[in-house]
Amino acid sequence: MKTTRKRYTGEFKAKVALEAIRGDLTLAELATKHGIHPTMIATWKRQAIEGMAATFSGASEAARVAGDTEIEKLHAKIGQLVVERDFLSKGFAR
Numbered sequence: 001m002k003t004t005r006k007r008y009t010g011e012f013k014a015k016v017a018l019e020a021i022r023g024d025l026t027l028a029e030l031a032t033k034h035g036i037h038p039t040m041i042a043t044w045k046r047q048a049i050e051g052m053a054a055t056f057s058g059a060s061e062a063a064r065v066a067g068d069t070e071i072e073k074l075h076a077k078i079g080q081l082v083v084e085r086d087f088l089s090k091g092f093a094r
Contacts, residue, residue: 008036016041017048 016034020041027038
């Protein structure tokens with residue numbers, strides 16, 4: 001018997017995490033309300049709080065800049081490999 005895990009959308013996780021952060025209901029009450037385990041809610045709440053801290057610390061901006069730098073390096077490597085390929089293919093064409 002093959003079981004599949006239930007997947008939750010980011011919107012649903014954010015909604016539940018926000019409810020947990022507000023603290024109007026306990027984790028157990030939220031778990032019953034949404035039909036999920038309290039540990040999942042606690043994890044989503046922790047991730048949401050950490051994500052907010054990263055938003056205000058500029059960590060996401062640093063990651064984007066690092067990604068842009070990596071893309072530039074990869075484009076340069078692709079260009080180099082194309083030139084090498086073209087050079088070698090001319091040598092075998094004789």
